[in-house]
Amino acid sequence: MSGEADREVGVHVTTQQLVALEGRARDLTFIQRARSHQQLAGRMQSAMRGRGLVFEELREYLPCDDVRSIDWRVTARTGRPVVRVYGEEKERPAIIVVDQRINMFFGSRLAMKSVAAAQAAMLTAWRILGSGDRVGGFVFDDQKVSEVKPHRSRNAVIAFADRIAALNRGLKAAYPAPPSPEALDGVLRQVAEIAQHDFLLVIVSDFDGHSETTRQLLLKLSSRNDVVCLLVYDPFLLELPSSGEIVVSGGRLQAELPLSKPAVRRSIDKFAKDRGDELRAWQRQLGLPMLPVSAAEEVAPQLRSLLEQSAWRQRRR
Numbered sequence: 001m002s003g004e005a006d007r008e009v010g011v012h013v014t015t016q017q018l019v020a021l022e023g024r025a026r027d028l029t030f031i032q033r034a035r036s037h038q039q040l041a042g043r044m045q046s047a048m049r050g051r052g053l054v055f056e057e058l059r060e061y062l063p064c065d066d067v068r069s070i071d072w073r074v075t076a077r078t079g080r081p082v083v084r085v086y087g088e089e090k091e092r093p094a095i096i097v098v099d100q101r102i103n104m105f106f107g108s109r110l111a112m113k114s115v116a117a118a119q120a121a122m123l124t125a126w127r128i129l130g131s132g133d134r135v136g137g138f139v140f141d142d143q144k145v146s147e148v149k150p151h152r153s154r155n156a157v158i159a160f161a162d163r164i165a166a167l168n169r170g171l172k173a174a175y176p177a178p179p180s181p182e183a184l185d186g187v188l189r190q191v192a193e194i195a196q197h198d199f200l201l202v203i204v205s206d207f208d209g210h211s212e213t214t215r216q217l218l219l220k221l222s223s224r225n226d227v228v229c230l231l232v233y234d235p236f237l238l239e240l241p242s243s244g245e246i247v248v249s250g251g252r253l254q255a256e257l258p259l260s261k262p263a264v265r266r267s268i269d270k271f272a273k274d275r276g277d278e279l280r281a282w283q284r285q286l287g288l289p290m291l292p293v294s295a296a297e298e299v300a301p302q303l304r305s306l307l308e309q310s311a312w313r314q315r316r317r
Helices: 002-008 015-025 072-078 113-130 154-169 183-194 212-222 262-286 299-306 310-316
Strands: 053-060 082-088 094-099 135-140 145-151 200-205 226-233 245-249 254-258 290-294
Touching: 015 113, 015 154, 015 299, 072 082, 094 113, 094 183, 113 135, 113 154, 113 200, 113 226, 113 290, 113 299, 135 154, 135 183, 145 154, 145 183, 183 200, 183 212, 212 226, 212 262, 226 262, 262 290, 290 299
Parallel strands: 094 135, 094 200, 200 226, 226 290
Antiparallel strands: 053 082, 135 145, 245 254
């Protein structure tokens, strides 16, 4: 029995394993100040809105008020100086999107991309709940989408973990459904219907099948919300062996790739480079973080290195 359980490590996750990540999420934050130098990260720096101020009321200007708070349109209309009053933002609801399609069922070392995505999503969910905000999300595979509405509740996060684990268990080599590259766009459309403004949106995916439609949806979402993309990848394509053959599958069809042939290696190298360049271009154009998470390494330490720790910032001040 233990041998069977060992073989499952990194292949599938359970609800209990995802719930157990709660303690490892306490020192994460979603404001990145340091630049990332990993191969897929490019040169980026996040511009997160964070907790800010929300409009409360208009009132007459007082001598102690900052002149920058004057609402000049209302002042011109009323003929007397009027200021806009803001209060501290109380909460920011968050939605986490988790990709569990068959394209995520690949891993060359430590874990499948689907497992790394599940762990990254749950570390994110626990941290957001710990900050006092509502959190929910969408989990999707090639056939269906499962939604948990945002709540400020530990039970809601556990329910989210259960949905992730359920779809994760369905991934296997003999996957019954054909791959669905357009499924990501479908989920982003659902998110756009809910996240009208000031949400934190965390998208955990390998972005397989991304298109111009995907870019436009992310542009729309990022114009009104904070969007963080956790790009889950396996380093295999970045570090191809010099010889031998590999068998790749799109879910139903399989093909052998002879890595000893230069033309094959060049084609694979070009595919990996073009894909990385395109995603980095999106990052620059949309102004959103696209943070690389490797399935070949533990997820929690990677997130800590990508997302500056709140406690570290406090000590530096």
